[in-house]
Amino acid sequence: MTDSERLKPLQHVAAVRERDAARSFGESARRLQEEEDRLEELKRYHAEYMERFRALQQQGMTVAQLLEYQAFLAKLQAAVGHQEGVVRLRQTEAARQRADWSDRRTRTKALDRAVENLADAELKAGERNDQKSLDDRNQRRR
Numbered sequence: 001m002t003d004s005e006r007l008k009p010l011q012h013v014a015a016v017r018e019r020d021a022a023r024s025f026g027e028s029a030r031r032l033q034e035e036e037d038r039l040e041e042l043k044r045y046h047a048e049y050m051e052r053f054r055a056l057q058q059q060g061m062t063v064a065q066l067l068e069y070q071a072f073l074a075k076l077q078a079a080v081g082h083q084e085g086v087v088r089l090r091q092t093e094a095a096r097q098r099a100d101w102s103d104r105r106t107r108t109k110a111l112d113r114a115v116e117n118l119a120d121a122e123l124k125a126g127e128r129n130d131q132k133s134l135d136d137r138n139q140r141r142r
Helices: 003-059 063-141
Strands: none
Touching: 003 063
């Protein structure tokens, strides 16, 4: 068994791990996008309620309405703050997953190059041996 053939199982394992890391990164990026979308939705919702609140203030509102709107807006603002924290966590996770995938991709490429270089060297060595054998046979005929 040649050196390049001995490295084939390692090459396969590296490719599988790279593919798994890419899948994890993709899932992480998808979760991040979902959380960012949710954050934007909450911000839009908060902005809409702030506009309604301002419009009602100008028209006049009861103290009960004022307190109710303020409490609701505070809850919305807290939800926005919480969601911003979730987005930061997802960003960190996605960055970590991307770095892991990138590392695994680099390793896989390096192993692929090593196997290719070994196979080329083995092929050239085989060709040299064949040529030497032919040369030796031709020398014996003379």
